Amino acid sequence: MATLNILIAVCLAYVALLFGVAFMAERAALKGRGNWLRSPWIYTLSLSIYCTAWTFYGAVGYAARSGLEFVTIYLGPTLVMVGWWWALRKMVRIGRTQRITSVADLISSRYGKSGLLAVCVTVLAVIGITPYISLQLQSVTLSFSSFAISDPDGVSLIAGYDTALWVAVGLALFTILFGTRNLDANERHHGVVMAIAVEAVVKLFALIAVGVFVVWGLAGGVGPMMERIDASEIGQWQMDGGRWVGLTFLSAAAFLTLPRMFQVLVVENEDERHLRTAAWAFPTYLMLMSLFVVPIAVIGLEVMPAGSNPDQFVLTVPLTQGQEGLAMLSFLGGFSSATSMVIVAAIALSTMVSNHIVMPIFLRLTQGGASGPSDVRHVVILARRLSIGVVLALGYLYYKVSGGGAALAAIGLVSFAGLAQLLPAMMGGIFWRGATRNGAFAGLVVGFAIWTWCLLLPGFGGGVLSQAVMEQGPWGLSWLRPHALFGIEGIDPLLHAGMWSLLLNVTVFVLVSLVSFPSPLERLQGAQFVNIFDHSDNPQSWSGGIAQSEDLMIMAQRILGPEQVQSFFQAEAARQGLAGYLPEPTPDFLARLERELSGAVGGATAHAMVAQIMGAATVSVEDLLAVADETAQMMEYSSQLEAKSNELTRTARQLRAANDKLTQLSVQKDAFLSQISHELRTPMTSIRAFSEILRDAEGLEPKDLTRYASIIHAEAIRLTRLLDDLLDLSVLENGQVNLNIRDGLLSDVISHAIAASGTDMHAMRVRRSGPAAEIVLTTDHDRLAQVFINLIANAQKYCDADRPELTIDVSRRGGRVIVDFIDNGSGIPPQAQGMVFEKFYRVADRQAGGAGLGLAICREIMGRLGGTLGYLPGQGGAAFRVSLPAAQRMAAR
Amino acid sequence: MKERGSPLFLERRSYRQRRLMDAARLLPLLGVLLWLVPLLWPQGGGPSAPADVEAVATSNAILYIFGVWVLLALAALFLSLMLDGKAETQGGKDV
Numbered sequence: 001m002a003t004l005n006i007l008i009a010v011c012l013a014y015v016a017l018l019f020g021v022a023f024m025a026e027r028a029a030l031k032g033r034g035n036w037l038r039s040p041w042i043y044t045l046s047l048s049i050y051c052t053a054w055t056f057y058g059a060v061g062y063a064a065r066s067g068l069e070f071v072t073i074y075l076g077p078t079l080v081m082v083g084w085w086w087a088l089r090k091m092v093r094i095g096r097t098q099r100i101t102s103v104a105d106l107i108s109s110r111y112g113k114s115g116l117l118a119v120c121v122t123v124l125a126v127i128g129i130t131p132y133i134s135l136q137l138q139s140v141t142l143s144f145s146s147f148a149i150s151d152p153d154g155v156s157l158i159a160g161y162d163t164a165l166w167v168a169v170g171l172a173l174f175t176i177l178f179g180t181r182n183l184d185a186n187e188r189h190h191g192v193v194m195a196i197a198v199e200a201v202v203k204l205f206a207l208i209a210v211g212v213f214v215v216w217g218l219a220g221g222v223g224p225m226m227e228r229i230d231a232s233e234i235g236q237w238q239m240d241g242g243r244w245v246g247l248t249f250l251s252a253a254a255f256l257t258l259p260r261m262f263q264v265l266v267v268e269n270e271d272e273r274h275l276r277t278a279a280w281a282f283p284t285y286l287m288l289m290s291l292f293v294v295p296i297a298v299i300g301l302e303v304m305p306a307g308s309n310p311d312q313f314v315l316t317v318p319l320t321q322g323q324e325g326l327a328m329l330s331f332l333g334g335f336s337s338a339t340s341m342v343i344v345a346a347i348a349l350s351t352m353v354s355n356h357i358v359m360p361i362f363l364r365l366t367q368g369g370a371s372g373p374s375d376v377r378h379v380v381i382l383a384r385r386l387s388i389g390v391v392l393a394l395g396y397l398y399y400k401v402s403g404g405g406a407a408l409a410a411i412g413l414v415s416f417a418g419l420a421q422l423l424p425a426m427m428g429g430i431f432w433r434g435a436t437r438n439g440a441f442a443g444l445v446v447g448f449a450i451w452t453w454c455l456l457l458p459g460f461g462g463g464v465l466s467q468a469v470m471e472q473g474p475w476g477l478s479w480l481r482p483h484a485l486f487g488i489e490g491i492d493p494l495l496h497a498g499m500w501s502l503l504l505n506v507t508v509f510v511l512v513s514l515v516s517f518p519s520p521l522e523r524l525q526g527a528q529f530v531n532i533f534d535h536s537d538n539p540q541s542w543s544g545g546i547a548q549s550e551d552l553m554i555m556a557q558r559i560l561g562p563e564q565v566q567s568f569f570q571a572e573a574a575r576q577g578l579a580g581y582l583p584e585p586t587p588d589f590l591a592r593l594e595r596e597l598s599g600a601v602g603g604a605t606a607h608a609m610v611a612q613i614m615g616a617a618t619v620s621v622e623d624l625l626a627v628a629d630e631t632a633q634m635m636e637y638s639s640q641l642e643a644k645s646n647e648l649t650r651t652a653r654q655l656r657a658a659n660d661k662l663t664q665l666s667v668q669k670d671a672f673l674s675q676i677s678h679e680l681r682t683p684m685t686s687i688r689a690f691s692e693i694l695r696d697a698e699g700l701e702p703k704d705l706t707r708y709a710s711i712i713h714a715e716a717i718r719l720t721r722l723l724d725d726l727l728d729l730s731v732l733e734n735g736q737v738n739l740n741i742r743d744g745l746l747s748d749v750i751s752h753a754i755a756a757s758g759t760d761m762h763a764m765r766v767r768r769s770g771p772a773a774e775i776v777l778t779t780d781h782d783r784l785a786q787v788f789i790n791l792i793a794n795a796q797k798y799c800d801a802d803r804p805e806l807t808i809d810v811s812r813r814g815g816r817v818i819v820d821f822i823d824n825g826s827g828i829p830p831q832a833q834g835m836v837f838e839k840f841y842r843v844a845d846r847q848a849g850g851a852g853l854g855l856a857i858c859r860e861i862m863g864r865l866g867g868t869l870g871y872l873p874g875q876g877g878a879a880f881r882v883s884l885p886a887a888q889r890m891a892a893r
Numbered sequence: 894m895k896e897r898g899s900p901l902f903l904e905r906r907s908y909r910q911r912r913l914m915d916a917a918r919l920l921p922l923l924g925v926l927l928w929l930v931p932l933l934w935p936q937g938g939g940p941s942a943p944a945d946v947e948a949v950a951t952s953n954a955i956l957y958i959f960g961v962w963v964l965l966a967l968a969a970l971f972l973s974l975m976l977d978g979k980a981e982t983q984g985g986k987d988v
């Protein structure tokens with residue numbers, strides 16, 4: 001009696017101590033003195049909730065039954081921790097940047113903030129964890145009764161109380177008190193974490209104390225202990241290879257996917273650097289926890305009467321040896337293991353249930369949390385508290401229904417296998433961008449269904465499935481037998497279920513992911529999760545839209561509480577350079593607000609709430625298309641700009657060329673004016689001079705009179721000719737010339753030109769060649785003759801050969817009639833060749849008369865007639881080529 | 894996936910950090926391999942166990958398994974001390 005009373009007293013005192021510790025930690029954190037709360041050691045110790053009562057009591061029982069196989073449960077987590085650089089580091093970073101609140105939130109956020117997936121994961125977690133919680137209640141009850149058995153009055157006493165109920169109620173109270181004190185998951189549960197850290201120390205200390213007592217107190221040292229181990233019934237290495245590997249893998253998977261482990265590993269993580277300490281400290285912790293398991297089991301098998309429950313050896317061995325103090329410590333260790341697990345699991349599950357099931361329903365019922373009349377903040381907290389109560393109630397009910405008979409470890413492994421179904425979706429989500437929501441959902445459903453069928457139902461309360469179904473399969477389908485899927489028999493049931501469920505889970509996940517197409521939001525999130533280290537800032541943004549900052553504030557206040565929200569908004573406004581509390585709803589600000597909110601209500605809900613105020617239900621395809629359109633428009637615009645700038649460059653170049661030409665023209669015009677005034681002035685001067693002589697001089701001889709008068713006449717004629725030429729040129733240039741088009745032979749035109757230019761009087765021979773007589777031209781023959789006369793006259797004037805000779809060569813080439821005028825003089829020097837067609841140009845050193853307009857007029861005439869006039873270099877003398885279109889002749893026929 | 898513009902060769906210190914990251918990645922694989930070794934041990938008790946080979950004693954198995962455990966923890970401790978915090982934040986870019 002005394003023992004049991006003392007036990008209850010110690011137990012209550014211990015619980016009070018935990019309350020105190022949690023309370024102190026909360027206060028210290030509140031006052032900002034909680035730096036020691038954020039040490040990597042606290043983080044490492046909080047991870048120890050992996051070691052539950054199943055571990056504390058069950059490992060010894062496990063070892064007593066199957067030797068060293070129990071150690072696989074610890075090898076998996078050790079490998080995961082040691083390999084933190086692979087997965088944990090990434091998960092923690094994602095959890096921190098995306099403000100992930102639970103494992104369901106992680107998976108739903110990764111797959112486009114999918115509500116369906118979140119619900120699915122939550123349901124799976126609740127189903128998987130509830131038996132586990134009932135297992136903890138059972139272990140506490142069992143340990144109580146172990147004490148009671150040693151106490152004569154205890155049995156009757158313990159029968160009067162429902163220990164499991166009281167434990168469940170107490171735990172619910174503690175969890176509600178310290179687990180739902182504040183909402184934002186960023187303000188982590190310091191009190192809870194501190195309490196479980198203390199419990200971690202207690203359980204390690206208790207187990208090591210029992211181990212030391214067993215090894216040095218009972219066995220007499222390490223050497224004798226080893227001998228006794230080898231002599232015992234588990235003294236030989238005996239291992240099913242499949243189970244060794246399979247259980248290690250399962251425990252590693254469960255370490256990552258168990259909601260409570262995710263809670264302490266990721267959500268409660270203060271600082272990524274804590275992971276480096278935990279990477280070696282936690283494996284050490286696990287190693288110490290399992291160090292004395294085999295010795296305790298061996299000694300227990302020796303000293304305890306046959307048939308006693310090996311799961312209670314940790315407790316019963318000290319008790320039978322009269323070490324009541326040690327037994328008490330051991331009890332506290334087990335109690336700690338059970339309570340810390342239940343507390344964290346309840347927090348994790350309640351977060352998931354309230355964020356992913358209760359809140360979406362509430363939001364839908366009230367048509368949006370922001371405009372609803374009730375205070376969302378209170379609803380969330382109430383939902384969490386109720387969820388905690390419900391989770392514990394479920395655990396208690398399961399314990400009552402199942403009767404608590406099965407071996408402890410079995411339930412734990414069933415739960416592990418169930419939660420491991422999350423692994424493909426989780427790892428695929430953070431390492432493979434191609435993973436889609438449909439794939440994750442399909443994989444989860446398939447894996448979960450197989451697990452339920454093969455493992456959960458057969459083990460549920462001694463077997464829900466009838467014997468017939470177990471042996472012949474449902475409806476006689478033997479390939480669906482729960483322990484022999486596809487007709488493959490003889491595999492260990494756990495391995496069988498784990499292997500098939502995970503195998504098909506992964507297969508379906510990958511296949512569906514490969515063939516399905518993710519939504520835009522999924523792809524966005526996928527890129528962020530997989531490449532988390534490239535951009536740890538959250539770029540998920542709201543594109544445009546005018547949200548009312550005030551509405552956002554009202555909504556946020558309901559969830560996070562007024563003070564926190566006001567300071568957040570003020571800081572945001574200050575960041576934007578605004579005074580007061582209302583920042584502009586920039587995408588940046590909205591993304592940060594959403595992250596703040598998601599800490600409290602989960603990513604999907606926060607997104608939905610901001611979306612409601614923003615007026616956009618989700619980032620729809622249209623939004624993304626709009627963004628893409630904008631980008632495309634900008635690209636188009638910039639290419640237009642580029643084209644424009646190219647055009648401008650081109651125009652500028654043209655303008656510069658035009659300007660050069662204008663300058664040139666202006667120079668030319670000046671030259672023309674000075675030329676023309678000079679040309680006009682010369683005859684005018686002599687006319688004036690001689691007319692003055694005629695007027696003033698008296699007694700001039702008639703001979704002189706005639707001479708002077710003829711000079712004046714000649715000059716006047718020269719002036720007239722010059723003016724005629726100028727007029728001709730201007731008419732030609734202005735295109736006002738009237739052409740007298742008629743048919744005629746080219747040879748006639750040439751003959752006329754030769755006759756008119758009076759070559760007979762000169763000493764120049766003219767040679768003609770080519771079929772000029774055959775060519776009929778439809779053109780202005782007078783004008784053409786004018787050109788020919790000019791060319792012949794030029795040859796007469798400028799040919800400096802001793803025996804000047806002009807060759808007129810006619811040919812037809814490619815639809816054109818070519819007439820070449822080639823003399824045998826020295827020709828035109830190359831630098832002057834380009835200039836001879838300019839007005840007033842004269843080859844300087846020869847004063848042969850003429851104003852230098854002849855060739856310019858000729859070129860204009862040829863242009864009017866549709867032909868060209870050009871200088872033909874390299875012919876041994878001056879050579880001009882007249883080219884006429886032959887088409888007119890053809891047309892004439 | 895190399896970032897454009899990242900240098901081909903690194904300073905000696907950065908190079909050392911990269912190799913430590915490689916070691917951190919390989920450590921769990923080493924653990925897996927070492928803990929797979931017990932599967933090769935001769936089994937006791939089973940009908941398939943050869944009669945002339947003595948099964949490994951549990952005490953030796955304990956020594957081996959826990960020895961590997963301590964080794965892994967020490968290696969992780971060494972790596973966590975040597976790995977630079979800055980190298981960690983710039984993450985898993987392969988060079």
